[in-house]
Amino acid sequence: MNFYRMRAEEVVEVTNTNVSSGLTDEEVRQRRATFGANELKESEKTSKLVLFLNQFNDFMVFVLLGATIISIFLKEVVDAVAILAIVLINGILGYFQEAKAERSLEALKELAAPQVNVLRNGQFVKLPSRDLVVGDIIKFSSGDRIGADIRIIEASSLYIEESALTGESVPVQKRFESIQLDDIGIGDQDNMGFMGTLVTRGNGKGVVVSTGMKTAMGQIANLLQNTETIVTPLQRRLEQLGKILIVLALFLTALVVFIGVYQGNELYHMFLAGVSLAVAAIPEGLPAIVTVALSLGVQRMIKKKAIVRKLQAVETLGCASVICSDKTGTMTENKMTVTNIWSGGSSYEVSGNGYAINGEFTSKERTINPTLNKQLFQTLVFGSICSDAELIQKKKEIVLDGDPTEGALVVAGYKAGIDREYVSSNFTRVHEVPFDSTRKMMTVVVKNRSGEQFVITKGAPDVLLSKCKTILWHEREEQLNTFRQNAVESTIESYANNALRTIAIAFKPLKATIIDERELENNLTFIGLQGMIDPPRAEVAQAVQECKEAGIKTIMITGDHKLTASSIARKLGILRDNGRVVEGKELDALSIEQIQEFVEDASVFARVSPEHKLKIVKALQANGHIVAMTGDGVNDAPAIKAADIGISMGITGTDVAKEASSLVLLDDNFATIKSAITEGRNIYSNIRKFIRYLLASNVGEILVMLFAMLLALPLPLVPVQILWVNLVTDGLPAMALGVDSAEDDVMKRSPRSLSEGIFARGLGWKIISRGFLIGFVTLLAFIISYNQHPNQLEYAQTVAFSTLVLAQLIHVFDCRSERSIFHRNVFGNLYLIGAVIISMLLMLVVIYYPPLQPIFKTIPIVGRDWFLIGGLSSIPTFMLAGALFTKKK
Numbered sequence: 001m002n003f004y005r006m007r008a009e010e011v012v013e014v015t016n017t018n019v020s021s022g023l024t025d026e027e028v029r030q031r032r033a034t035f036g037a038n039e040l041k042e043s044e045k046t047s048k049l050v051l052f053l054n055q056f057n058d059f060m061v062f063v064l065l066g067a068t069i070i071s072i073f074l075k076e077v078v079d080a081v082a083i084l085a086i087v088l089i090n091g092i093l094g095y096f097q098e099a100k101a102e103r104s105l106e107a108l109k110e111l112a113a114p115q116v117n118v119l120r121n122g123q124f125v126k127l128p129s130r131d132l133v134v135g136d137i138i139k140f141s142s143g144d145r146i147g148a149d150i151r152i153i154e155a156s157s158l159y160i161e162e163s164a165l166t167g168e169s170v171p172v173q174k175r176f177e178s179i180q181l182d183d184i185g186i187g188d189q190d191n192m193g194f195m196g197t198l199v200t201r202g203n204g205k206g207v208v209v210s211t212g213m214k215t216a217m218g219q220i221a222n223l224l225q226n227t228e229t230i231v232t233p234l235q236r237r238l239e240q241l242g243k244i245l246i247v248l249a250l251f252l253t254a255l256v257v258f259i260g261v262y263q264g265n266e267l268y269h270m271f272l273a274g275v276s277l278a279v280a281a282i283p284e285g286l287p288a289i290v291t292v293a294l295s296l297g298v299q300r301m302i303k304k305k306a307i308v309r310k311l312q313a314v315e316t317l318g319c320a321s322v323i324c325s326d327k328t329g330t331m332t333e334n335k336m337t338v339t340n341i342w343s344g345g346s347s348y349e350v351s352g353n354g355y356a357i358n359g360e361f362t363s364k365e366r367t368i369n370p371t372l373n374k375q376l377f378q379t380l381v382f383g384s385i386c387s388d389a390e391l392i393q394k395k396k397e398i399v400l401d402g403d404p405t406e407g408a409l410v411v412a413g414y415k416a417g418i419d420r421e422y423v424s425s426n427f428t429r430v431h432e433v434p435f436d437s438t439r440k441m442m443t444v445v446v447k448n449r450s451g452e453q454f455v456i457t458k459g460a461p462d463v464l465l466s467k468c469k470t471i472l473w474h475e476r477e478e479q480l481n482t483f484r485q486n487a488v489e490s491t492i493e494s495y496a497n498n499a500l501r502t503i504a505i506a507f508k509p510l511k512a513t514i515i516d517e518r519e520l521e522n523n524l525t526f527i528g529l530q531g532m533i534d535p536p537r538a539e540v541a542q543a544v545q546e547c548k549e550a551g552i553k554t555i556m557i558t559g560d561h562k563l564t565a566s567s568i569a570r571k572l573g574i575l576r577d578n579g580r581v582v583e584g585k586e587l588d589a590l591s592i593e594q595i596q597e598f599v600e601d602a603s604v605f606a607r608v609s610p611e612h613k614l615k616i617v618k619a620l621q622a623n624g625h626i627v628a629m630t631g632d633g634v635n636d637a638p639a640i641k642a643a644d645i646g647i648s649m650g651i652t653g654t655d656v657a658k659e660a661s662s663l664v665l666l667d668d669n670f671a672t673i674k675s676a677i678t679e680g681r682n683i684y685s686n687i688r689k690f691i692r693y694l695l696a697s698n699v700g701e702i703l704v705m706l707f708a709m710l711l712a713l714p715l716p717l718v719p720v721q722i723l724w725v726n727l728v729t730d731g732l733p734a735m736a737l738g739v740d741s742a743e744d745d746v747m748k749r750s751p752r753s754l755s756e757g758i759f760a761r762g763l764g765w766k767i768i769s770r771g772f773l774i775g776f777v778t779l780l781a782f783i784i785s786y787n788q789h790p791n792q793l794e795y796a797q798t799v800a801f802s803t804l805v806l807a808q809l810i811h812v813f814d815c816r817s818e819r820s821i822f823h824r825n826v827f828g829n830l831y832l833i834g835a836v837i838i839s840m841l842l843m844l845v846v847i848y849y850p851p852l853q854p855i856f857k858t859i860p861i862v863g864r865d866w867f868l869i870g871g872l873s874s875i876p877t878f879m880l881a882g883a884l885f886t887k888k889k
Contacts, residue, residue, distance in 0.1 A: 001014070001209075002182075003151040003192065003209045004151070004178065004179045004184070004189040004190075004191050004192050005178055005179060005180060005181075006151070006178055007178045008151070008153040008176055008178075008207075011151045011153065011207050011209065012153070012207060015134055015135040015207055015208070015209060016135055017135035017136070017137060017207060018137075019137060019153065019205075019207075020122075021119065021121070021122040022118065022119030022120050022121065022122065022136065022137045023119075023120060023121075023133070023135055023136060023137075024120075024121055025120070025121065027135070028120070028131075028133050028136075031133035031134055031135065032131075032133050035133060035134055035211055035212070035214075036211075036212055037130050037131075037211075037212065038129060038130050038131065038132040038133070038147070038148050038211035038212050039130045039212055040212065040213060040217065040218055040221045041212070041213055041221075052091065055091040055092075056087070056091055062242065062246065065087065066246070068084055068087075115127065115128060115129065116128075116129050116132060116138050116140075116144075116147035117138055117139045117140065117144075118131075118132065118136050118137065118138045119136070119137040119138070119139075120136075124139060129147030129148065132147050132148045132208050132211055133208065133211060134208055134209060134210070134211060135207065135208060136148075136207070136208040137205060137206075137207060137208075138150065138205070138206055138208065139203070139204070139205045139206075140193075140199050140203065140204060140205075140206070141199060141202070141203035141204075142199055142200060142201050142202065142203070143198075143199065144198075144199045145196065145197070145198050145199075146160070146193040146194060146195060146196065146197050146198075146199070146206075147195065148195050148208045148210065148211045148215060149192065149193070149194050149195055149208070149209055149210035149211070149214075149215040149216060150192065150193040150194075150206030150207060150208050150209060151191065151192060151206055151207050151209050152174050152175070152176050152191050152192065152193055152204055152205070152206045153176050153204075153205050153206060153207055154176055154204050154205040154206075155174050155175050155176050155202065155204040156202050156203050156204065156434075156436075157201055157202035157203075157434040157435060157436055158173065158174040158175075158199070158201070158202035158203065158204040159171040159172065159173050159174065159199070159200045159201040159202055159403070160172055160174055160193055160197050160198065160199050160200065161197060161198045161199075161200045162186075162187070162194065162197045163328070163559075163632075163633055163652075165186065165194055165196065165197055165216060165217070165220075165633060165634055165635050166185075166186055166187035166559040166609075166633075166635060170336070170403070170404045170405060171200045171201070171403065171404075172187075172190060173190065173435075173436075174190055174191065174193065174202075174204065175190055175191055175438075176191055176204075177191060178191065179191060183585065183588060184585070185584050185585065185607055185608075185609050186216055186609060187559050187607055187609075188607070193206050194215065194216045194217065195215040195216065195217040195218070196217045196634065200403070201403065202434075217634065219610070219611075220610050220634055220635065220637060220638060223610060223611070223614060223637075223638035237757070237758040238290065238758075240757070240758065241286075241691070241758055245283070252702065252706070255706075256270060256705075256706070256709055257270045259709060259710065260709060263712060283694040283695065283697075283698055283726060283730070286691070286694055289690055289694075289731065289734045289735055289738060290687060292735050292738060293683060293686055293687055293690070293735070293737075293738030293739070294314050294683065296738060296739050297314050297679055297680075297682075297683040297686075297738075298314060300679055301314070301675075301676055301679050304672060304675045304676065304679065305665060305666040305667040305669070305672045305675075306663055306664070306665055306666065306672050306673075306675070306676045306679075307650065307663070307664040307666060308662065308663055309658075309661060309662055309663065309664060314679070314680055314683055316626065316644050316645045316662075316680065317628065317645055317663070317676050317677045317679070317680025317681075318677065318680035318681035318682070318683060318684040318685075318751075318752075319626045319680075319681075319684065319751050319752045320552060320626045320627070320628040320644070320645060320677055320680070320751060321551065321552060321553065321625045321626050321627075321751040322552065322553050322554075322555060322620050322625045322626070322627050322628070323547065323552060323553070323554045323555070323628045323630070323673060324555045324557050324613075324616065324617060324620070324627060324628065324629045324630065324639070324643070325554060325555070325556060325557070325630045325670055325673070326556075326557065326558055326630050326631045326632060326633075326636065326649075327556050327558035327560055327564075327565055327568055327569075328534060328558065328560065328632075329632060329649060329651070329652045329668050330630055330632070330649065330665075330668055330669070330670050331536055331537060331540050331556065331568060331572060331670050332534040332535060332536055332537060332568060333353050333354045333534060333535050333536075333537060334534060334652060334668070335353070335354040335355055335400070335404070335407075335534065335535075336404040336405055336407060336408040336501070336532050336533070336534055337350075337352075337353050337354060337408055337411065337532055337533065337534070337535050338350050338408045338409065338411065338412035338530050338531065338532045339500065339531060339532060339533055339535065340495060340500060340530075340531035341376065341379060341380075341412070341528060341529065341530050341531070342488075342491045342528055342529040342531075343375050343376050343378075343379045343472070343527065343528035343529075344375045344471070344472045344473050344474050344475060344527070344528065345473055345474055345484075345487060346375075346376075346474075347491070348362060348376065349362050350412060350415065352415060353535045353538075354411075354535075355391060355398040355399070355400060355407070355411055356398070357391070357398065357411060357414035357415060357419075358415060374475050375472050375474075375475045375527065375528070376416075376528075377416065377418075378472070378507075378527055378528075379505055379527050379528035379530070380412055380413045380416045380418055381413065381418050381423070382456045382458075382505050382507055382527065383409035383410075383412065383413060383458065383503070383505050383530055384409060384410050384412075384413035384418050384420075384423055385423055385427055385429075385444060385446055385456055386409075386442060386443075386444050386456045386457070386458045386505070387402075387403075387406035387407075387409045387410050387458075388402055388403070388406060389401065389402030389403055389404075389406035389407040389409075389410050390402055390410070390420065391407070391410060391411065391414065391420075404534075405501060405503065405532065408530075408532040409458075409503065409530060409532075412530060425449075426448060426449055427446040427447065427448055428446060428447045429444055429445070429446050430444075430445040430446060430447055430453065431444065431445040432444050432445075433517055433520060433521070435459070439459070439463070439521070440459050440460040440463045441457055441458070441459030441460070441463060441464060441467075441521060442457070442458055442459060443455060443456070443457045443520050443521055444456050445510060445520070452509065453509070453510040453511075454507055454508070454509055454510060455507060455508050455509075455510050455520050455521075455524070456505070456506075456507045457505070457506050457507070457520075457521055457524060458503050458504065458505050458506075459503070459504060460504070461488070461492045461502050461503070461504035461529060462492070464504040464505075464506055464524070464526070465480075465485065465488060465489070465504065465526060467506065467521055467522055467523075467524050468480055468506050468523075468524045468525060468526040469523050469524070469525075470525045470526070471484050471488070471525065471526040471527075472525060472526070472527050472528075477525060480526060488526065488529070491529055492504075492529065495529065495531040496563070497563075498531075498533075498567055499533060499561075499563050499564040499565075499566070499567030499568065500531035500532060500533050501531070501532050501533065502529055502530070502531050502532075503529070503530050503532070504526070504528075504529050505527050505528055505529070505530065506524035506525060506526050506527055507524065507525055507527055508523060508524050508525055533564070533567075533568075534568075536568055536571050536572050537669060537670065537671070539669070539671040540572055540669075540670045540671055541571070541572045541573055542671070543670055543671040543673070543674040544572050544573050544574055544670070545573055546674055546747060547674055547677070548573070549747065549748060550677070550747045550748065550749065550750070550751070551749070551750035551751050552677065552751060553603075554572075554574050554603075555574070555602065555603055555604070555605065555616075556568070556569050556574055556575075556603065556604045556605070557605045557608055557613055557616060557629075557639075558604075558605070558606055558608070559606075559607060559608060559609075559635065560606060560607070561606060561607065562581055562583055562604075562606040562607065564606075565581070565604050565606040566581050566604055566606070569581075569603060569604045574603050574604065575603045575604055576603065579601070579602070579603035579604070580598065580601045580602040580603065580604075581602070581603070581604040581605075581606065582598075582602050582604070582605050582606070583605075583606050583607050583608075584605065584606070584607045584608035584609055584612045585607065587605075587608070587612045587615055587616075588612075590615075592615055592618050592619045592622060593619075593622075595615055595616065595619035596619045596622050596623055599616060599619045599620055599623065600623065609635070610635045610636070610637075610638050610639070613629070613631075613635070613636065613638070613639035614638050614639045614642055616639070617629055617639045617642050617643050618642065621644070624753075626644045626645075626751065627643045627644050627645070628643060628644065628645040628646075628647055628673065628677075629642075629643035629645070629646055629647065630647040630648070630649070630665075630670075630673065631647075631648060631649070631653075631657055632648060632649035632652045632653040632657055632668070633653075633657060634656045634657065636648070636657050637656045637657050637659075637660040638660075640657060640660045640661050641660040641661075645662050645663060646660055646661040646662050646663070647661055647662070647663045647664075647665060647673060648660070648661035648663070648664050648665070649664070649665055649668040650664045650665055650666040650667070650668060651666070651667070651668045652668055653668070663676060677747075678742065678746060678747055681742070681746050681747070681749075682740075682741070682742035682746055683738075684752075685740075685742065685743070685746065685818075686737055686738050686739070686740050687738070688758070688763060689737040689738075689740060689815045689816060690734035690735075690737040690738060690815070691758065691763075692763055692766055692767055692815050693730070693733065693734055693737060693808075693811065693812050693815040694730050694734055695767045695771070696766070696767045696768075696770040696771040696774065696808075696811060696815075697725070697726075697730050697771070697774065697804075697808045697811070698726070698771070699767060699768060699770075699771025699772065699774070699775065700770075700771045700772075700773075700774030700775040700778060700804060700807070700808070700876075701717065701722055701725065701726075701775070701804065702771075702775070703771065703772060703774075703775030703776070703779075704716050704717065704774075704775040704776075704778040704779045704782070704800070704804070705717065707775065707779050708779060708782070713782075713783070713786075714786070714793055714796075715797075716778065716779060716782040716796070716797060716800040717778075717797060717800060717801060717804070718797060718857045720855065720856055720857065721797070721801050721856060721857065721858075724846065724856060725801075725804060725805060725808070728839065728842055729805050729808060729809070729839050729842070729843065730808065732835040732836075732838055732839050733808075733809065733812040733832060733835045733836055733839060734812075735831075735835065736829060736831040736832035736834070736835040736836075737812065737815060737816070737829075737832065739829070739831055740816055740828075740829050740832070741828065741829065743817065743818065743824070761818070770811055770814070770876050770877070773807075773875060773876035773879060774804065774807045774808065774811065774876045776876075777803060777807055777872040777873060777875050777876060778800050778803045778804045778807065778872075779800070780872060781799050781800050781802075781803035781868060781869060781872050782796050782797070782799065782800035782803075784799075784868065785799040785800070785865065785868075792859070794857055794858070794859050795859045795861075797857060797858075798847060798857075798858045798859050798860075798861055799861060799865055799868070799869060801847075801856075801858065802843065802847065802861060802866075802869050803869045803872055803873050805839070805840075805843045806840075806843075806869055806870065806873035807872070807873035807874075807875075807876050807877075809836045809839055809840060810873055810874055810876075810877045811876055811877050812832065812836065813826055813832070813877070814877045816828070816829065816832070821877060821878075846858055847859075847860060847861060848860050
């Protein structure tokens with residue numbers, strides 16, 4: 001039911017309650033039996049055991065478990081334990097990340113008011129909010145949290161802060177009169193109060209009209225429960241890779257067994273040979289290296305003011321093609337700031353954003369010293385006097401206590417040297433008439449140090465102008481004639497067109513000793529206008545432009561008004577001249593399929609609800625976009641959860657939004673998203689680098705074994721050597737690739753497509769070609785050495801082992817670039833240099849340290865053979881490094 005359309009008497013009648021006595025205990029019992037308790041219900045939870053076991057339902061895990069079984073079969077207990085440890089660590093990490101994600105609803109439930117003042121059996125009593133039922137009469141005042149959805153029936157200077165639910169940047173003034181409009185969003189329902197919102201000023205009464213899951217908060221809880229978490233592109237790619245590796249391992253095992261038996265070899269020996277190939281096909285360290293690369297990326301992102309809650313989502317940022325961002329606090333300062341003042345025919349611009357109490361007042365002609373311009377000074381003084389907001393110094397930051405609009409007036413005064421000490425020492429407040437929605441004004445009566453009394457009024461410009469007969473015009477009091485009134489109205493219109501919230505200020509001397517409130521706000525002298533806005537962050541416009549160059553579209557989605565959103569969007573470069581601005585009410589009757597048709601042209605969505613945000617995200621995803629969604633309020637949580645990458649605000653964000661998100665911005669700054677995207681792209685690039693490195697190495701191992709069998713040669717490598725290469729030689733350099741710096745053009749590339757496979761952009765060819773050469777030179781080294789020492793198979797295997805390791809360690813430097821080894825400074829990654837040196841030393845230890853020789857089946861290599869090994873191992877990298885990959889893919 002549209003309770004906002006009903007008169008208060010009708011609401012009381014429909015809910016069958018009594019304003020003077022409330023409900024009886026029996027009525028409450030009956031209604032609770034009908035409607036249930038006033039609490040948010042949770043869907044059935046997955047048990048902790050099932051959640052933990054689900055972490056192992058993954059193809060790459062199956063690959064690792066297969067490698068464990070093979071290691072046990074080969075009696076390599078150390079390798080089996082190492083692989084199992086990798087599996088277990090990955091499972092534990094995944095479990096804790098997923099367990100955190102399930103806390104969204106718990107955080108949502110905490111927003112419900114713990115205690116409410118409710119009228120029962122003729123008396124107001126304090127009760128837990130869960131006990132409320134439809135028809136309860138509750139009263140509330142500043143500092144109280146609304147315990148259920150209510151229709152307000154009494155309001156006195158009542159303001160409710162609803163930003164967590166609606167996205168509205170300032171507290172909303174509430175009234176009790178009915179609203180005769182159809183299908184308006186909750187942000188425009190000024191006679192309603194909603195569960196979880198906070199009273200910031202005044203007091204009122206209301207009738208409970210919805211409880212529990214029927215409330216606006218309950219609908220969001222329902223959306224959260226029914227919104228599926230998106231699988232990241234990286235998860236899909238690794239799953240595909242796992243399937244490929246399993247199929248390849250099984251195929252190679254069967255192929256080798258078949259070929260060997262066909263050639264007359266024993267089945268047992270051929271099975272061992274097939275197992276060796278299967279071991280070579282599986283990069284045992286890959287999942288661990290992916291986890292380490294993501295974790296290191298997370299550490300770098302923390303330094304850039306972004307906390308990652310879900311490891312896999314880091315990489316998703318790198319392929320984001322659309323950022324859906326909230327306006328307030330993310331793109332703007334979230335601090336109302338006076339930017340323009342009109343006073344007595346002159347206009348001034350005020351510098352300095354936020355609550356920083358510095359800045360200048362400038363006109364087109366000159367810089368104005370406020371102390372020398374009486375009229376401008378009066379406009380600022382009277383604006384400060386007629387405000388209740390206070391600035392408080394907390395550590396190194398100045399924070400506002402009070403209404404943001406009044407705070408802007410106070411800060412403007414501070415910039416002219418008019419602080420609270422100046423006001424209190426020169427003026428004493430005698431009387432106050434609070435602001436209300438009918439008058440749209442606030443009035444104070446003050447006395448100066450000489451004992452003179454003044455009426456000072458601030459309010460809506462159009463209303464206040466009608467109360468004035470004179471105007472201060474160039475520091476002289478003149479009649480408010482048509483010319484001067486037109487000048488004021490023209491300025492008001494100009495401010496409105498620039499999305500400025502405008503406050504008018506007027507005054508008059510008060511000679512009577514008895515104050516008649518009916519006469520206070522008449523026959524005033526108009527003194528000036530102050531125009532304010534929540535200004536854009538200085539660094540956001542550049543970040544938006546850089547995202548545009550990277551092929552990423554930025555869309556503003558806000559609960560704020562269309563004009564305000566459009567103005568900010570234009571200043572930031574989000575809204576083009578032909579860009580489309582859409583209001584939430586336009587989306588009500590549209591399906592996701594219909595929204596798909598125009599969402600590509602829209603740059604701004606204003607006055608939107610949680611359902612609208614969810615529709616927009618799903619429409620963009622249906623169009624093939626990877627969507628990053630930012631937000632701070634409860635209303636943002638469902639869309640944050642549904643997006644490919646959900647981003648919440650660390651400073652202003654609610655716990656609900658944070659728990660639903662994958663990324664938390666510590667500074668609530670859009671520019672940090674751009675930095676995170678840069679990092680995300682680099683992380684994915686680094687993952688491709690070490691997948692290229694690992695798989696090229698594994699292809700080399702497979703081919704050297706396969707070709708040897710086809711040529712009826714002894715095995716060039718034994719299984720324990722292959723496992724050692726996969727876990728040690730490959731592992732350290734691959735991890736170093738995971739922390740490689742980004743290439744210069746990382747933010748000049750278009751986002752990669754959802755359909756792009758892990759081997760796209762020539763990666764598959766690079767893996768196969770380099771792997772083929774690595775296998776070829778390893779086999780060649782084995783054949784040469786075996787021909788020279790036909791009775792020393794282990795020596796030839798050691799030469800092959802050394803050639804394989806060294807060829808891979810040289811090849812790793814080639815993997816740093818999408819083009820070739822010559823396109824990046826070899827010493828640009830000191831971690832990689834260190835990893836290669838350590839890997840080479842470990843190789844020498846395995847070859848020359850006697851206790852390890854029987855384990856790894858190695859024999860010390862004589863000096864002249866190192867020239868053979870060094871020459872052959874250089875071929876795979878340098879043969880193809882010139883012409884083939886100089887052109888950027």
